[in-house]
Amino acid sequence: MTPAPRHVPAARTVAVLARREAAAALGGFGVYIATTVALVAAVWLLLVDVRALDVAGILVPVDPYRAPLDVALLVLALFFAVSAAVSTARDRASGTLEVLFYGPVDETTYLLGKLVGLIVAYAVTLPLVAAGLFGVALLSGFALPGTLPASLVLSLVPAGMVVGFGILLAIGTSRVRSAVLVLGVVAFVMLGAAAANSIVLMVPIDHPSSPVLALRDALAGVNAVLHWVSPFAYMQRIVGEGVAIGAWQTAGIGVAGALVATCVMLALAAAWLRWRGVQRGGE
């Protein structure tokens, strides 16, 4: 036995933790159910669009996969946000978090391992999504857009941000149920505000003093903030408003913003974890 400690590179620790995280995520049914739901949602949206086109008598849709792909990736991102929150909260609740820290693990390597593992799991689902959309293209006759591979690959960045968001929210909770509840409420507010904004914009305005106008302004203000804060907004900005329509600058800004936001969230999560401690229930 030698008293000089062996050095374990941080990258190795992250890789080992990430491998376990990815294996745990891909070993359950949840990820495959989420992928199926994402594809079903995408096909349903495509059918809605086709029906609308049929009613309107328009023959050529400009980009039939834009909204379906947005929704499919959003469903997957939501699933991985929940996975990140559940996995992080479960580590603390079950006591495995403290046991990990008996080894060469610190806050940064632990969080990076979790993030990388779940991004890898997300990446594994992307070929399934692509295959599903390819099947839809064959059946519907609508050709897949050439930007699809780029959309899928670049979606890894906002997906990482969503995972980081789930981890950050779960660091503060001691129970799995609380983590899911907190994430659910926050995601509902973020996605709900965007949806409400879209709906209100479609409401006709009868006169200049209509209360709908004030509501529009309020929701527009909220969405302007969420546009830069919500991880779900980044997914839409990079894929739907960026790559899908060839707006590469928008996509690039979105990618840079998402990367910075992910780093900030991980730094906050590490500081919070350090402050709370790793034992069950926190200090």
Added chain:
Amino acid sequence: MIEIDRLTRRFGARTAVDGLTLRVAPGEVYGFLGANGAGKTTTMRMMLGILASDAGTIRVCGRLVRRGDRDGRMLVGAVGEVQHFYPEMTCQAYLKFFADLFDVPQPVQRVAEVLADVGLADRARDRAVDLSKGLQQKLGLARALLHDPPVLLLDEPVSGLDPHGIREVRELICRERDKGRLVFFSSHVLAEVAQVADRVGIMNRGRLVYENTVAGALAGHGTLEAAFVAVTGGNVRQAELVA
């Protein structure tokens, strides 16, 4: 070697560990005793570098323990009072995961060795969460031994074990001591401590109030339990009290 010098930790207004100073030599088994809430687990968490101290220092094998010091943890194998496992993992997979984490050379072979050492070779393919508490305790010990650390920190290693389990853990501690490993363990099972430890220290309300060899404690009080009750009840010869 463990060297703790004037270690202090407070939680709000409560002082969990108050100016603790002690030394433990390599190859020594040190029984760390105290009532619930006396500060034993807090001390051990600080020794592991997962909890920061408010004052004082800890050195393990000469290396200053700092919170978050990943390399420092390579010197210590730790087992908590309750074992926690990933539900999907077998005993073998669990140990392989930690062997990879500790970057143990030839991890598969090492996992087989430690499983055999703790008598779990025939349970390698069973899920860790399905084992009895005693066997889970052994699996925790196997994990702590994986990277061959010079120091073992065991928090209540025989808590909840049946007599067979207690004897097996005792034998394992003695075996590791004979290999030159320093074993620092806390326990409420005083008869067990008397059989295994070379020295004991008794904590009371965050302070180390008594320290002696086991032989010395037995000579002075008859049993460790009598020593413990006398010390923590305030009825002890002044000369035996730790300053």
